[in-house]
Amino acid sequence: QSALTQPPSASGSPGQSVTISCTGTSSDVGSYNYVSWYQQHPGKAPKLMIYEVNKRPSGVPDRFSGSKSGNTASLTVSGLQAEDEADYYCSSYAGSNPWVFGGGTKLTVL
Amino acid sequence: EVQLVQSGAEVKKPGESLKISCKGSEYSFNSYWIGWVRQMPGKGLEWMGIIYPGDSDTRYSPSIQGQVTISADKSISIAYLQWSSLKASDTAMYYCARLLGYCTGTSCYGAFDMWGQGTMVTVSS
Numbered sequence: 001q002s003a004l005t006q007p008p009s010a011s012g013s014p015g016q017s018v019t020i021s022c023t024g025t026s027s028d029v030g031s032y033n034y035v036s037w038y039q040q041h042p043g044k045a046p047k048l049m050i051y052e053v054n055k056r057p058s059g060v061p062d063r064f065s066g067s068k069s070g071n072t073a074s075l076t077v078s079g080l081q082a083e084d085e086a087d088y089y090c091s092s093y094a095g096s097n098p099w100v101f102g103g104g105t106k107l108t109v110l
Numbered sequence: 111e112v113q114l115v116q117s118g119a120e121v122k123k124p125g126e127s128l129k130i131s132c133k134g135s136e137y138s139f140n141s142y143w144i145g146w147v148r149q150m151p152g153k154g155l156e157w158m159g160i161i162y163p164g165d166s167d168t169r170y171s172p173s174i175q176g177q178v179t180i181s182a183d184k185s186i187s188i189a190y191l192q193w194s195s196l197k198a199s200d201t202a203m204y205y206c207a208r209l210l211g212y213c214t215g216t217s218c219y220g221a222f223d224m225w226g227q228g229t230m231v232t233v234s235s
Contacts, residue, residue: 034211036221038155045205045228046147046155051221057210089155091221097171098218099145099157 003100022090034093132206
């Protein structure tokens, strides 16, 4: 059982927007702004897409955005493209365990 | 190119020992924390531990503590993850990753901004 809860799957058509949620508790997501999101294509290493809730590393398209409300963080992908199809993992600081991850969401571009 | 390059895939028997490596290049390796993340087949990501190569300060996940040893040789910009006695349940892909953040005396903060390509470890009799 993962510490953070993500939907197992999400989907959208090219050009549409899709939002992936990441639900934690007041001990992790709800109390700290250290939420990050990773993209992982099959057979590849994870790639950092969002850190500190809503910051994008250099090189990440601005189609990717992050937000947080209460105990739930969200990743929104706007203007979906075929190459966005991947697994997405959220992560949050959780005190004694600096990095807890969600179970992952498989994003399908229809 | 700024990168982390990991050692190759390993196939081991239960009870054997193993040490895998992660070499940093084209950046100040000794000045960034390096973490290790496990991904079991078909599963999600799990943080195992982290080390600061500059002084070998090391932290472990409570669930991993005692099962592995993390070390580093700053003179050659390499971090290591090792097992003294492998189990079948250690079968997984192992990633090293650079921390965009910091650790204090009590905890660590940040995200992993650069990842190695992964080392697949298979433990089977």
